[in-house]
Amino acid sequence: MRASHYSGAVLMGLPVHRPDWNLIHLMRTAPGPAACRRTVVIHACVDVPAELATALVVAQTALDSPESGLMALDAALARDVASKPQVRVVAESLAGYRGYGxxxxxxxxxxxxxxxxxxxRTALTLDAWGFEMQPQFxxxxxxxxADGRIVGTRVLVESDGRGKYQDQAAVIAEKAREDDLRALDWQVVRVTSDLLDTPAKLMGRLRAALVRAGAQWPAHGRRLG
Incomplete structure (x- = not known):
């Protein structure tokens, strides 16, 4: 057996979103039934060539959680350890699995x-709301x-993790940068994990930035309330 799903992603050094550390996912490497135990899920074998092993783990991770799946895929693409065509190929072997969509x-x-x-995670959330993000704008x-721009608008998105600014000088420089951008009529929305956990609050900030930028919420976008 070998690690699969988010357990495999973690062993490969790929990021995932809040996995259940009390549950281990394993996949058979030979034919045999799937099984579920208290702390271990054993999945049936998905036979792919060795060069597609990372792509398979990324695809399996996405079955359980699109957040984890996108985090793992983005990191795999950045590190050139898997490609989107490879993930598409292995995805065909997962048709019919729960979470395939x-x-x-x-x-x-x-x-x-x-x-x-x-x-x-920010890109996934904004996509659900009807926005297209342009990374590293x-x-x-x-x-x-900027970490991203909402396509078709003058709204920039900065994703602020806890470790992004290590000292006071970095914080001051970032504030000056933001002032410069606003002086050029760019609006900046800062996104944190806490805001993604409270989408109504983030929606309010995003809606205000769109109004200031003379843009509208997409008619096909999902809203709260």
């Missing part, structure tokens, strides 16, 4: 330009690069 979204959004798991006429 997540793979379409994860594969559509996967982008190796994202530099952190928080950026991946070089702001025209400046030396600044």
């Amino acid at each position: 997540h793979l379409d979204t994860v594969l559509r959004l996967g982008d190796g330009r994202r530099e952190s798991p928080l950026e991946s 070089e702001v025209p006429g400046t030396l600044y690069r």
